[in-house]
Each structure stands twice: as C-alpha cells, then as structure tokens.
Amino acid sequence: MANIKAMSLLLAFLVVAMLVSEAFAGTNYYGNNSLKLSQCPGRCKQRCSKARKTEECKFFCNKCCAKCLCVPPGTFANKEVCPCYNNWKTKLGGPKCP
Incomplete structure (x- = not known):
C-alpha cells in the first residue's frame, strides 16, 4: 500500500514538472530560432531605431533575422545571445548583422 502511494506521488510530481516546463517553454525571447519570420520587421525596427x-x-537586420530567426535585444551590442546573428560575416570578415 505504501509503495502504491509513493508511486502515485512520484507520478503526480512528474506530471506537474512536465506542465511547468511546457508553461515556460515559450518564454525564450532571444537565441537562434526564437522568432517567427513575421516578427523580424518589428524587432529590426526596434534594433535599428x-x-x-x-x-x-x-x-x-531583416536579412539576418530571416536566416537566424533572432534579433539581439537593444539598439547596439548584445549579439552574444544570437550566435547565428553574431557569427555571420561579410566577405571581408566584418559583421554582416547590425
């Protein structure tokens, strides 16, 4: 009987943990593939303001966002949160993305 209660408690804990992880899964605002293509113009307008x-x-910015689906926060710097955006270079080795 105690074994069944322990198993039920463990199962309930796992279900709650899964629900919590699902609830917070959509809160990644930055990072590669964190945006939808339709969100790029708004984020780039803010980035380039x-x-x-x-x-x-x-x-x-829109070209980079279309490839990486990410735009760093703020109007300058912070590129480390979007590795694809940060690492895309021009032919001369300079940064491609603003």
Whole structure:
C-alpha cells in the first residue's frame, strides 16, 4: 500500500514538472530560432531605431533575422545571445548583422 502511494506521488510530481516546463517553454525571447519570420520587421525596427543609417540597418537586420530567426535585444551590442546573428560575416570578415 505504501509503495502504491509513493508511486502515485512520484507520478503526480512528474506530471506537474512536465506542465511547468511546457508553461515556460515559450518564454525564450532571444537565441537562434526564437522568432517567427513575421516578427523580424518589428524587432529590426526596434534594433535599428538609433542607427545613423536606419534603412540600411533595417535591410541587413531583416536579412539576418530571416536566416537566424533572432534579433539581439537593444539598439547596439548584445549579439552574444544570437550566435547565428553574431557569427555571420561579410566577405571581408566584418559583421554582416547590425
């Protein structure tokens, strides 16, 4: 009888743990593949809002977002949260993504 109660308690704990992990699964706001393609323009508009060449910034940001499905937070830096976005380079070795 005690064995059945222990098994039931363990099963209940596992079910609750699975439900909690499902609830928090969608909270990854950054990182590769964290966006849908339709979210890229809004994130890039925000990312490029303080750029000197805003339209050029948005063009390259959207190109990078379409490939990586990620845009780093803020208007500058923080690229480490999006490795694909951070590591994509131009032919000359400079950063491709703003």
